[in-house]
Amino acid sequence: MKDCVFCRIARREIPAKIVSETDRILAFRDLNPQAPTHVLLVPKEHVASVNDLAPAHAGLVGELVLAAREIAAAEGVSESGYRLVLNVGAGAGQSVFHVHLHLLGGRNFGWPPG
Ligand code: DGP
Secondary structure, eight states: OTTOHHHHHHTTSSOOOEEEEOSSEEEEEOSSOSSSEEEEEEESSOOOOGGGOOGGGHHHHHHHHHHHHHHHHHHTOTTTOEEEEOOOSGGGTOOSSSOOEEEEESSOOOSSOO
């Protein structure tokens, strides 16, 4: 989508610290990190939120989670623990309306989340 910030990062129109990339996924460091490791994993296809995912996206969602697992291992947080977060809708804190999986690690996390 033309003005979507994550589509623009995927098109390399906006710089980002890219962590990994496949044909369908891009992972890059969050601009405003909330933990020592804070990586965003996005599909290159524009999908506004989890509410807009279709059954055809099942494989893509699986790829996002498996890519997060690989990045967690590379970042050295697999054993200490990490959090995967999908904020869905403004009420849950979603501010960028392009599906993104947060990978947060490198510190302890409280529960319930704020
Ligand atoms: P959320 O609140 O779940 O929609 O998370 C959006 C995240 O995106 C937030 O943690 C900050 C990050 N973010 C917003 N704009 C940019 C950007 O231009 N570059 C990068 N790397 N991250 C961004």
